[in-house]
Amino acid sequence: MTIARKNKTVIMMKIFFNHRMLFVLLFAGLLAGRAIAAPQTIKPGEVWPDDRGQHIQAHGGGILKLGDTYYWFGEDRGQTNARGLRCVSCYSSTNLVQWTFRNQVIQARSLEDFGRGWVLERPKVFYNAKTKKFVMYMHIDDPLPGQRGGYQLARVGVAVCDTVDGDYQYLKSFRPLGHESRDIGQFVDDDGTAYLIFEDRPFGFRIAKLSDDYLTVEKEICLIPEHMEGGAIVHYGNLYYAIGSALTGWSPNTNKFATATNLAGPWSEFKDIAPPETKTYGSQSTLLLKVVGDKTTSVIFMGDIWKPATQWDSRYLWMPVQIGDGKLWLPEPREWTLDIKTGEAVITATNSIAR
Numbered sequence: 511m512t513i514a515r516k517n518k519t520v521i522m523m524k525i526f527f528n529h530r531m532l533f534v535l536l537f538a539g540l541l542a543g544r545a546i547a548a549p550q551t552i553k554p555g556e557v558w559p560d561d562r563g564q565h566i567q568a569h570g571g572g573i574l575k576l577g578d579t580y581y582w583f584g585e586d587r588g589q590t591n592a593r594g595l596r597c598v599s600c601y602s603s604t605n606l607v608q609w610t611f612r613n614q615v616i617q618a619r620s621l622e623d624f625g626r627g628w629v630l631e632r633p634k635v636f637y638n639a640k641t642k643k644f645v646m647y648m649h650i651d652d653p654l655p656g657q658r659g660g661y662q663l664a665r666v667g668v669a670v671c672d673t674v675d676g677d678y679q680y681l682k683s684f685r686p687l688g689h690e691s692r693d694i695g696q697f698v699d700d701d702g703t704a705y706l707i708f709e710d711r712p713f714g715f716r717i718a719k720l721s722d723d724y725l726t727v728e729k730e731i732c733l734i735p736e737h738m739e740g741g742a743i744v745h746y747g748n749l750y751y752a753i754g755s756a757l758t759g760w761s762p763n764t765n766k767f768a769t770a771t772n773l774a775g776p777w778s779e780f781k782d783i784a785p786p787e788t789k790t791y792g793s794q795s796t797l798l799l800k801v802v803g804d805k806t807t808s809v810i811f812m813g814d815i816w817k818p819a820t821q822w823d824s825r826y827l828w829m830p831v832q833i834g835d836g837k838l839w840l841p842e843p844r845e846w847t848l849d850i851k852t853g854e855a856v857i858t859a860t861n862s863i864a865r
């Protein structure tokens with residue numbers, strides 16, 4: 511070894527020795543980074559703990575993506591909620607698997623005079639870039655059948671917030687474009703246009719565009735004359751895929767899908783997304799989430815496995831669907847991993863976790 515090379519080696523060793531803690535921290539940081547970026551496992555139908563170890567309360571939920579962070583909003587039916595409160599919770603995640611509880615963004619005892627036992631279901635949050643407001647839509651109704659009338663208001667409620675996970679301020683409720691609206695779904699197209707999907711009992715499944723400020727429903731895009739709840743839409747390839755369930759209350763049924771090249775239709779006939787005898791593996795659709803990675807694009811079926819007598823324990827059935835060329839199929843639920851960076855969804859377990 512030449513003297514110059516020997517000196518260089520000695521200097522490098524000194525640097526390493528003097529800053530060894532820094533190197534250890536850097537190495538640990540790299541490992542932690544890899545762990546976060548590595549594919550994470552989703553277990554459909556199982557208890558899904560948040561960062562506090564508590565089962566996620568985001569039933570009938572929706573997702574909003576801001577930068578690299580996903581926000582999951584849904585009905586919080588936690589057992590510790592005070593009696594009579596209607597709650598919506600918000601969670602955040604950068605990998606769609608590990609979720610951090612952010613806030614109970616709605617805690618309402620009464621909004622208007624909707625009656626005792628009033629209903630707040632399926633909250634969905636949109637971000638309006640022009641007004642910089644977060645706008646929440648929710649299904650508002652009067653109490654369940656048997657208590658007083660039951661699900662006759664059939665309205666949407668609107669609440670707003672300046673931050674994604676702050677306390678949302680309730681604004682109003684109304685029937686979109688004058689129509690009955692029970693289950694709602696959200697769809698944001700690739701060009702950023704925001705749509706509300708809603709179930710209009712007498713007529714069917716409606717897709718409507720929100721106003722510029724998102725505070726009202728401005729224009730009907732399509733009425734699909736199918737009686738379906740839990741409506742969701744995804745744009746994949748050059749087709750729109752719409753899914754929904756039949757109207758069987760909390761009991762599962764066979765969810766179906768149709769396709770169209772334009773949101774305004776014409777829509778194809780509706781076909782089953784899973785073997786009918788499985789009743790969508792005991793679940794009901796709430797959203798179709800498109801994950802665009804640097805290698806591929808996956809679409810996740812987000813469904814609820816309702817437990818009407820113990821709603822706090824209702825579970826989630828999230829599975830990547832087989833989609834393309836006008837077909838959509840929900841595979842049998844098994845553990846799977848999602849690589850948020852590449853977009854790859856891989857079913858890893860061989861054993862089915864169907865009910």
Ligand code: DGJ
Pocket residue numbers: 570631632693739740758759760794
């Ligand atoms: C089915 C809907 O999808 C749910 O959100 C809820 O409204 C139940 N009906 C109530 O029976």
